[in-house]
Amino acid sequence: MENTMRAARFYKAGQPLIIEELPIPKIGVGEVLIKVKACGICGTDVHIARDGTIPTAKTPITLGHEIAGIISEVGTGVEGWKVWDKVIVISSITCGTCYACRSGHEGLCVNARILGLHIDGGLAEYLKIPASCLTKIPDEVPLEQAAIIGDAVATPYHAIITRGNLRPGETVAIFGCGGLGSHGIQIARLTGAAKIIAIDVSDEILERSKKLGADFTINSTKEKTGKRISEITDGKGVDLALEFVGTSVTIDRAVKSIRKGGRAVIVGIGPEKIELVSPYIFVYCEDQVIGSFGSSKEEIDRILELLKMRKLNLSHSISQVLKLEQINEGLEKLEKKVDNPIRIVIQI
Ligand SMILES: [Zn+2]
Numbered sequence: 001m002e003n004t005m006r007a008a009r010f011y012k013a014g015q016p017l018i019i020e021e022l023p024i025p026k027i028g029v030g031e032v033l034i035k036v037k038a039c040g041i042c043g044t045d046v047h048i049a050r051d052g053t054i055p056t057a058k059t060p061i062t063l064g065h066e067i068a069g070i071i072s073e074v075g076t077g078v079e080g081w082k083v084w085d086k087v088i089v090i091s092s093i094t095c096g097t098c099y100a101c102r103s104g105h106e107g108l109c110v111n112a113r114i115l116g117l118h119i120d121g122g123l124a125e126y127l128k129i130p131a132s133c134l135t136k137i138p139d140e141v142p143l144e145q146a147a148i149i150g151d152a153v154a155t156p157y158h159a160i161i162t163r164g165n166l167r168p169g170e171t172v173a174i175f176g177c178g179g180l181g182s183h184g185i186q187i188a189r190l191t192g193a194a195k196i197i198a199i200d201v202s203d204e205i206l207e208r209s210k211k212l213g214a215d216f217t218i219n220s221t222k223e224k225t226g227k228r229i230s231e232i233t234d235g236k237g238v239d240l241a242l243e244f245v246g247t248s249v250t251i252d253r254a255v256k257s258i259r260k261g262g263r264a265v266i267v268g269i270g271p272e273k274i275e276l277v278s279p280y281i282f283v284y285c286e287d288q289v290i291g292s293f294g295s296s297k298e299e300i301d302r303i304l305e306l307l308k309m310r311k312l313n314l315s316h317s318i319s320q321v322l323k324l325e326q327i328n329e330g331l332e333k334l335e336k337k338v339d340n341p342i343r344i345v346i347q348i
């Protein structure tokens, strides 16, 4: 094997990533070396590399946290994995000893190190990772689709099912129907939501949302969102609202769209403060406003089962596949929302 690899390195927000030749990482006890095959890019990468609203723990750093690949080397002490296994890399390395880890909530680990944010990520030919961060990809699932599951599909799954506790027959409003929201619509439909309302600012995205399973669409630049949701729900409001945008306006609309005793799950991240309704309404209506971050390995495995059984279809989720050398073109397309991408995947 050659000794060096190509990697997309981030130095400073607003500057292009640089493709560099780096030594292939040496694995230690309990680690494996992954030959990266596909790495999705998303809004997080745009916030790091373009507008700088998400700072990395170090620079330079290799970005990339939506990773699928093939095991090329297995370290000592690793059991259950072998060379050539196809794997998804869980992007958060947890400590296994803090209170959150010990109580089964690894996603809240206080010592978590995230790939492409704290340590070198997967926009590189090779990646070393603890074997505990792997999940096996069934033969039926293409590597490009596998790469995006951990973030674009598992994040809305966690928000809708685990945090939002969606039940069959309930009514759901989804604010923001891009990468996360479009999969949120599919998960809500699979779960048996009675009415799925998609809210976005783009007619094109809303048209796509209908094809994915939305029963009603609202273009919030043309219609009064609250009034339309009230009409659709006979004045009650929705059982569950999902917010995937992260602005104070959309969070406010999501919270106000829920029925008495309803749930609003906030996934979108932004710099603005969350302003709630008055305590009179909040208390009287028993509103539940819930934060939701990331996903778990168990949730990713459930999504893989759905894909294996062809109950979930991700064939339209990858808007474009680019080469590592085209990483800056990919980030620009995501930032400017050229052709409303769901996910762009870098093939390595
Ligand atoms: Zn992502």
Ligand SMILES: [Zn+2]
Pocket: 094, 095, 096, 097, 098, 099, 100, 101, 102, 108, 109, 110, 111, 112
């Ligand atoms: Zn921990």
